[in-house]
Amino acid sequence: MQHSYIDKYWDLESPVHKIDPRFKIIGCVGFILFAIFTAPTSFLTFASYGLLLAVLIALSKVPLRFILMRCLVIVPFVLMVAMFIPFMKKGQFAGGYSLGSLKLTVTYDGLFIFWNVLIKAFLSIMALTLLISTTKFTQFLKALQRLNIPQVFIMILSFMYRYIFVITDELELMLRAKKARSIGGSRWFHFKTLSNMLGVLFLKSYEKGETVYLAMCSRGYNGDIKTIDEMYIKKSDVAFLIIMFSTLSCIRFFIN
Amino acid sequence: MHIPDGFLSPSVWSIAWLFSAGGLAYCVKKVREILKDKMVPLMGVMAAFIFAAQMLNFPVAGGTSGHLLGGVLAAVLLGPCAGAIVISCVLVVQCLIFQDGGLTALGANIFNMAFVGTVVGYFLYRVLAKVIGGAKGIMTGAAIASWFSVVLASSVCALELALSGTSPLKIALPAMAGVHTLIGIGEAIVTCLVIGFVLKVRPDLIYNYQEEK
Numbered sequence: 001m002q003h004s005y006i007d008k009y010w011d012l013e014s015p016v017h018k019i020d021p022r023f024k025i026i027g028c029v030g031f032i033l034f035a036i037f038t039a040p041t042s043f044l045t046f047a048s049y050g051l052l053l054a055v056l057i058a059l060s061k062v063p064l065r066f067i068l069m070r071c072l073v074i075v076p077f078v079l080m081v082a083m084f085i086p087f088m089k090k091g092q093f094a095g096g097y098s099l100g101s102l103k104l105t106v107t108y109d110g111l112f113i114f115w116n117v118l119i120k121a122f123l124s125i126m127a128l129t130l131l132i133s134t135t136k137f138t139q140f141l142k143a144l145q146r147l148n149i150p151q152v153f154i155m156i157l158s159f160m161y162r163y164i165f166v167i168t169d170e171l172e173l174m175l176r177a178k179k180a181r182s183i184g185g186s187r188w189f190h191f192k193t194l195s196n197m198l199g200v201l202f203l204k205s206y207e208k209g210e211t212v213y214l215a216m217c218s219r220g221y222n223g224d225i226k227t228i229d230e231m232y233i234k235k236s237d238v239a240f241l242i243i244m245f246s247t248l249s250c251i252r253f254f255i256n
Numbered sequence: 257m258h259i260p261d262g263f264l265s266p267s268v269w270s271i272a273w274l275f276s277a278g279g280l281a282y283c284v285k286k287v288r289e290i291l292k293d294k295m296v297p298l299m300g301v302m303a304a305f306i307f308a309a310q311m312l313n314f315p316v317a318g319g320t321s322g323h324l325l326g327g328v329l330a331a332v333l334l335g336p337c338a339g340a341i342v343i344s345c346v347l348v349v350q351c352l353i354f355q356d357g358g359l360t361a362l363g364a365n366i367f368n369m370a371f372v373g374t375v376v377g378y379f380l381y382r383v384l385a386k387v388i389g390g391a392k393g394i395m396t397g398a399a400i401a402s403w404f405s406v407v408l409a410s411s412v413c414a415l416e417l418a419l420s421g422t423s424p425l426k427i428a429l430p431a432m433a434g435v436h437t438l439i440g441i442g443e444a445i446v447t448c449l450v451i452g453f454v455l456k457v458r459p460d461l462i463y464n465y466q467e468e469k
Contacts, residue, residue, distance in 0.1 A: 159300020
């Protein structure tokens with residue numbers, strides 16, 4: 001079965017893939033913070049951030065189309081905020097339209113708010129997509145742990161990551177079986193069947209969790225998990241971080 | 257309801273992060289007291305289950321489909337603290353893998369769905385289940401609580417957006433809550449049916465079932 005949607009391009013070979021995940025995470029978070037704390041009017045700054053990302057994406061060999069497709073997840077939210085723009089009453093008048101008795105006006109302030117959230121969300125998502133698609137997820141979690149994220153969460157997340165595939169497989173099998181055995185049927189019938197399916201899936205997962213726990217116990221598990229850490233800081237990683245942050249600061253302070 | 261980066265002002269998302277981090281630390285402590293070393297594998301597998309459950313689409317009116325959010329479902333089955341941890345893990349993975357919700361807004365998303373949605377929803381369920389009583393109480397309680405949890409979480413989301421100056425409260429709140437009253441109906445039906453199924457097959461897996469009876 002297909003599960004390639006999770007960290008799909010991690011096995012490509014590129015300079016970006018080779019950077020230590022910890023440095024990539026710091027770089028990515030730094031980029032997002034820089035983007036978020038930029039004034040909405042500094043168009044040139046946003047363009048430069050975009051350019052920086054474009055260079056990194058080009059270096060990473062991850063298809064641009066894939067990253068842009070991923071950015072579509074913000075569409076519902078953007079539409080929602082766009083819907084509210086006509087109701088922003090403050091600020092300079094930019095244009096208006098009337099629907100019968102309801103008169104709606106669009107102000108520059110409203111448009112600015114819209115532009116502001118749109119560009120920031122877009123840049124952040126691109127950065128995050130690049131980070132995830134150039135890093136193996138297990139490596140990513142390990143890096144988070146080295147960055148002092150509490151171990152419990154890392155352990156739960158890595159278990160979750162491991163079992164997402166198993167449980168999704170289980171669900172896909174059940175869905176296929178349902179499809180093979182039912183034609184048409186009322187909406188209520190489907191609701192009922194799908195709900196029962198989720199119930200079965202819950203029981204299977206719960207029992208799987210207990211089995212896994214027992215298997216771990218029989219192998220000497222006593223509450224803490226030891227993993228082999230083979231992360232070494234290379235010169236190129238430090239160089240990446242220095243270049244990244246100096247570029248970001250240059251863009252921030254000298255452009256505009 | 258997954259807020260992307262840039263939609264919240266720094267003060268809102270940083271406070272939300274603080275609340276969520278504190279809440280999660282408390283939940284981990286609580287759950288560890290009950291489950292001990294069983295916690296990590298069980299929470300991991302359950303988070304994977306909710307993640308998979310959210311991928312299942314249910315037919316809604318007019319050819320569209322919706323999916324389960326699972327906050328109250330997780331809480332009824334596992335308890336409020338474990339439920340909050342599981343939902344938070346799902347949100348983290350969704351944020352990282354599907355970019356569904358931003359990194360800075362993750363704190364707010366966890367606050368909305370894992371704490372307002374799941375924990376508040378759970379206490380509503382408890383009260384209802386106690387008042388009505390029996391298996392019927394559990395099912396009705398779960399249904400009503402899950403409807404409320406969806407509406408409540410979306411209202412808090414609208415409130416956060418308004419506090420950040422992204423959208424005016426007077427419009428955003430009714431719009432968000434309005435849309436989610438409809439989404440909540442599907443959530444309520446599915447949660448109720450799944451709980452009903454588990455009640456029939458393995459009632460011992462419902463959190464605090466003995467007390468409820």
